[in-house]
Amino acid sequence: MPGTYSQILLHVVYSTKGRVPWIGREVAERLYPYIGGIVRAEKGALYNIGGVEDHVHMYLRWRTDGTVADLTRAVKARSSLWVHQTFAELGEFAWQEGYSVFSVSNSQEEAVKKYIAGQAEHHRKEDFKTELLRMLRLHEVEFDERYVFE
Secondary structure, eight states, X not given: OOSOOOOEEEEEEEEBGGGOOOOOHHHHHHHXXXXXXXXXXXXXXXXXXXXXXXXXXXXXXXXXXXXXXXXXXXXXXXXXXXXXXXXXXXXXXXXXXXXXXXXXXXXXXXHHHHHHHTHHHHTTTSOHHHHHHHHHHXXXXXXXGGGTOO
């Protein structure tokens, strides 16, 4: 076969360090497009991004020759630097060390996009900790709850 063909769709979730609510509306309105630029620079395609004050969800298409760890490291490092340079009052801003990533089948694309778009409404009923534990269990990811949160 002369080419490489793939459809690697991912739902990536990560939090601010200590789940501090640093991502207010003004920050989010500028941060999310900036993160999209980072994903594009890394040769991915960000299809949807959203979250609330203490965490972010990204739905993206990723490439076959890059690792999710490298992408997430680039997104968090570059966006953190940008936040520090753009919002002087957020000098303590930081992302958590880890992240969660889930594969998404093309048939679930609209459901994932809707879920990400509805984060504000969703988090009126469920906090981030409960949400993440539910997602890990739903996707049958093995984990030790003692080490999921900082």
